[in-house]
Amino acid sequence: MKNIIYPMHCAPRCGAKTRSGHPCKSPAIHGKARCRMHGGKSTGRPSTPSSKFRKAHLEDRRKFRAMLKQLKGLTDALKRN
Numbered sequence: 001m002k003n004i005i006y007p008m009h010c011a012p013r014c015g016a017k018t019r020s021g022h023p024c025k026s027p028a029i030h031g032k033a034r035c036r037m038h039g040g041k042s043t044g045r046p047s048t049p050s051s052k053f054r055k056a057h058l059e060d061r062r063k064f065r066a067m068l069k070q071l072k073g074l075t076d077a078l079k080r081n
């Protein structure tokens with residue numbers, strides 16, 4: 001039987017060291033040096049929360065601070081009496 005060489009077999013291999021100590025040899029993700037099991041798919045740090053959620057968060061903080069200020073004013077008023 002003839003050994004057929006498929007293009008996918010010529011793809012760059014993952015060089016990650018497996019637990020057995022040998023290189024992984026799985027096909028690497030296109031443009032990456034590692035296979036999908038060894039971080040080839042990783043895009044680095046997780047994306048930041050969308051600006052929409054960040055805005056909502058900041059708005060909540062602003063409201064909370066305003067509420068605290070009101071409470072402080074109330075307690076100060078109570079202390080005076």
Ligand SMILES: [Zn+2]
Pocket residue numbers: 014015016024025026034035036037038
């Ligand atoms: Zn790998």
